[in-house]
Amino acid sequence: MELPKIKSVAIDIVVDNFIDVFEPSLPGLVERMPPGRLKKPLIAAHGLAMLVTLTQNGQTRQILMDTSNSPLVLFNNLEALEKSVDDINALFLSHGHPDHYGGLGELLARRQAALDIYLHPDSYIPKLLITPKGRVGPWTLEREQLVAAGARLQENTGPTLVAGMALLTGPTEASVGYETPLPGPKRLINGKEEKDEFQDEQALVVNVQDRGLVILSACSHPGITNMIRYAQKLTGETKVAAVIGGFHLTAGGPQLIQNTIKGLQELDIDLIVSGHCTGFRALTQLIVAFPEKFMVSCVGTRVTIGS
Ligand SMILES: [Fe+2]
Numbered sequence: 001m002e003l004p005k006i007k008s009v010a011i012d013i014v015v016d017n018f019i020d021v022f023e024p025s026l027p028g029l030v031e032r033m034p035p036g037r038l039k040k041p042l043i044a045a046h047g048l049a050m051l052v053t054l055t056q057n058g059q060t061r062q063i064l065m066d067t068s069n070s071p072l073v074l075f076n077n078l079e080a081l082e083k084s085v086d087d088i089n090a091l092f093l094s095h096g097h098p099d100h101y102g103g104l105g106e107l108l109a110r111r112q113a114a115l116d117i118y119l120h121p122d123s124y125i126p127k128l129l130i131t132p133k134g135r136v137g138p139w140t141l142e143r144e145q146l147v148a149a150g151a152r153l154q155e156n157t158g159p160t161l162v163a164g165m166a167l168l169t170g171p172t173e174a175s176v177g178y179e180t181p182l183p184g185p186k187r188l189i190n191g192k193e194e195k196d197e198f199q200d201e202q203a204l205v206v207n208v209q210d211r212g213l214v215i216l217s218a219c220s221h222p223g224i225t226n227m228i229r230y231a232q233k234l235t236g237e238t239k240v241a242a243v244i245g246g247f248h249l250t251a252g253g254p255q256l257i258q259n260t261i262k263g264l265q266e267l268d269i270d271l272i273v274s275g276h277c278t279g280f281r282a283l284t285q286l287i288v289a290f291p292e293k294f295m296v297s298c299v300g301t302r303v304t305i306g307s
């Protein structure tokens with residue numbers, strides 16, 4: 001699929017699981033917000049929200065990718081970072097888990113104008129989790145409530161362009177055998193539980209001039225190397241300037257962590273920024289495996305690719 005090259009992309013980590021004022025920066029590439037300069041403290045929480053600013057031909061577009069697990073965290077951090085929901089041109093929901101759409105209802109309520117929301121329609125299917133401590137959920141993203149609140153739903157079941165600058169991949173075509181959806185996540189079809197294969201999850205991909213692909217993957221339930229490989233296949237571009245998001249690795253166990261690290265090493269990636277559902281134990285191994293190119297995704301981090 002033809003994905004136009006853009007001049008630059010900046011990604012602000014509005015909500016993520018981590019905050020650590022001692023995490024280093026990479027000047028010009030990964031900058032951390034000095035906490036003492038903010039009008040209020042940032043909050044870390046189990047959720048994700050990234051503000052993506054795209055620039056091409058003097059035009060700038062802002063896409064909010066996910067809305068974290070609650071409006072409390074989302075709006076606290078937007079205010080701390082001095083960002084407004086009225087400046088967002090579109091919203092992309094990565095998949096139908098509540099740690100990604102928790103702030104969505106409140107966002108629509110507070111926003112002045114209607115908002116385009118991009119998502120796969122399977123995101124409305126009720127989801128639940130089977131955990132070692134028992135069943136959690138089900139949760140349902142209600143389509144009718146979104147429409148009533150002013151959402152203009154842009155549902156896609158395959159690759160699609162947003163604002164002519166970013167690609168949503170649609171469902172991932174798997175290409176590596178070691179990454180398969182974990183057994184814990186389920187969805188409800190006509191009241192019957194089935195394993196969730198995460199047809200609803202998709203990555204946001206841009207191609208930055210002279211740098212390569214920037215791939216944003218929220219939870220990576222289909223597997224992060226699968227998602228990167230699929231983005232390469234869709235765009236015909238192999239160089240990856242950055243991969244940013246949650247990789248869901250600790251929950252998959254030590255073998256998955258090792259296989260995924262090996263899989264990432266085989267790909268041509270300049271920068272890996274990860275937090276959210278990756279898990280602390282997996283993050284520590286990624287830091288060791290990629291000492292020069294791995295950074296923890298803390299709230300208040302800004303990644304800039306391009307000029
Ligand atoms: Fe998820």
Ligand SMILES: [Fe+2]
Binds near residue numbers: 100
């Ligand atoms: Fe998640």
